[in-house]
Amino acid sequence: MIHDSYQRPLRDLRISVTDRCNFRCTYCMPEEIFGKDYPFLPREEILSFEEIERTVRLLVPLGVKKIRISGGEPLLRKDIPTLIQSLSRIEGIEDIALTTNGTMLKRLSKDLKEAGLQRVNVSLDTLDDRVFHRLNSRHHSVRDVLEGIEAAASEGIQVKVNMVVQKGVNDQDILPMARHFRDTDHILRFIEFMDVGNYNEWNMEKVITKQEILDLIHKEMPLEPADPRYFGEVASRFTYKGTDKEIGIISSVTDTFCGSCTRARLSANGQMYTCLFATGGHDIKRLLRSDATDLEVKEHIASIWNGRTDRYSEERGGGDRKNGKRRKKIEMSYIGG
Ligand code: SAM
Ligand code: SF4
Ligand code: SF4
Numbered sequence: 001m002i003h004d005s006y007q008r009p010l011r012d013l014r015i016s017v018t019d020r021c022n023f024r025c026t027y028c029m030p031e032e033i034f035g036k037d038y039p040f041l042p043r044e045e046i047l048s049f050e051e052i053e054r055t056v057r058l059l060v061p062l063g064v065k066k067i068r069i070s071g072g073e074p075l076l077r078k079d080i081p082t083l084i085q086s087l088s089r090i091e092g093i094e095d096i097a098l099t100t101n102g103t104m105l106k107r108l109s110k111d112l113k114e115a116g117l118q119r120v121n122v123s124l125d126t127l128d129d130r131v132f133h134r135l136n137s138r139h140h141s142v143r144d145v146l147e148g149i150e151a152a153a154s155e156g157i158q159v160k161v162n163m164v165v166q167k168g169v170n171d172q173d174i175l176p177m178a179r180h181f182r183d184t185d186h187i188l189r190f191i192e193f194m195d196v197g198n199y200n201e202w203n204m205e206k207v208i209t210k211q212e213i214l215d216l217i218h219k220e221m222p223l224e225p226a227d228p229r230y231f232g233e234v235a236s237r238f239t240y241k242g243t244d245k246e247i248g249i250i251s252s253v254t255d256t257f258c259g260s261c262t263r264a265r266l267s268a269n270g271q272m273y274t275c276l277f278a279t280g281g282h283d284i285k286r287l288l289r290s291d292a293t294d295l296e297v298k299e300h301i302a303s304i305w306n307g308r309t310d311r312y313s314e315e316r317g318g319g320d321r322k323n324g325k326r327r328k329k330i331e332m333s334y335i336g337g
Helices: 049-062 080-088 105-115 129-135 142-154 171-182 210-220 294-306 318-323
Strands: 012-016 066-070 095-100 119-123 158-165 187-192 223-226 236-240 246-250 263-266 271-273
Touching: 012 049, 049 080, 049 263, 049 294, 066 080, 080 095, 080 105, 105 119, 105 142, 119 142, 142 158, 158 171, 171 187, 171 210, 187 210, 210 223, 210 246
Parallel strands: 012 066, 012 263, 066 095, 095 119, 119 158, 158 187, 187 246
Antiparallel strands: 223 236, 236 246, 263 271
């Protein structure tokens, strides 16, 4: 097992399998920037399933146990169940999950389940189609996502629903979302709007904080705090009083998690990032496509992790917190959130 310069082990790997998406969420891939002329990665730049599998195999002895598949929209990647199946067979991988906008779950849930997928996080920011069309996609509807959620659940895949909350955009949807998902088996998690990427015009005034979300829900549906399930869990958990129904809040702006951050990220084009807010990555693809041996690739990745000093959200404070734009960051759609 390896540790970085703050003694944090490497435990989780997020793999982005494509930089493309069928949505244009304003906070992630705004249409004005990610239009039809946007230079998406050409096919040959994208890691093959074999390259991804090799990387994961080499990372297991370094400590990786958990994998999350993301994107862009990961279900757009052709034959994605095949990748999940091969990763789920790697000894030492204890958990595989996937983050998706949900629109293709209806079609793919059965194959994903058969391939070994246990958990999905589905992103849904509103139950109101008018908001959804403005915020996420003009070409889809809330119903597509809800049907995807039910398709996954009916295959026995555990579903969590993630809602990114922005002031003046979808904060009016907090209570309807809470009410709706309280009556289901799916845990709803609210995510503070983050200053990722370079184009979403983030500023602190657009953030609805964890405390504001809690106060709002608690007034109507009293909540009580629940213990974290494991060390380093980023969502704070709450249950509706007197029930075991749960919500989570990911306070990625008002709290910091750097001290327990054990996540590395692999972009679709084979760059390794050691922080969500990184400005640059480490080129693993070049090594994978050279005649480097497994040992050489593994040692290279170990040295990247050993040298890791990232603690962006602890350092963010002050001026950066106001505009979040001080430096050029990697786009969320490249590294999968
Ligand atoms: N397309 C998939 C989806 O939307 O679930 C996977 C990729 S998406 C980049 C991963 C997660 O990042 C989603 O839950 C999305 O809501 C979240 N996300 C993207 N931009 C964000 C931002 N600026 N602040 C907070 N969360 C964000
Ligand atoms: Fe696509 Fe997910 Fe980004 Fe929305 S958040 S644009 S669905 S990658
Ligand atoms: Fe991890 Fe970077 Fe987020 Fe800190 S800011 S928790 S180091 S991803």
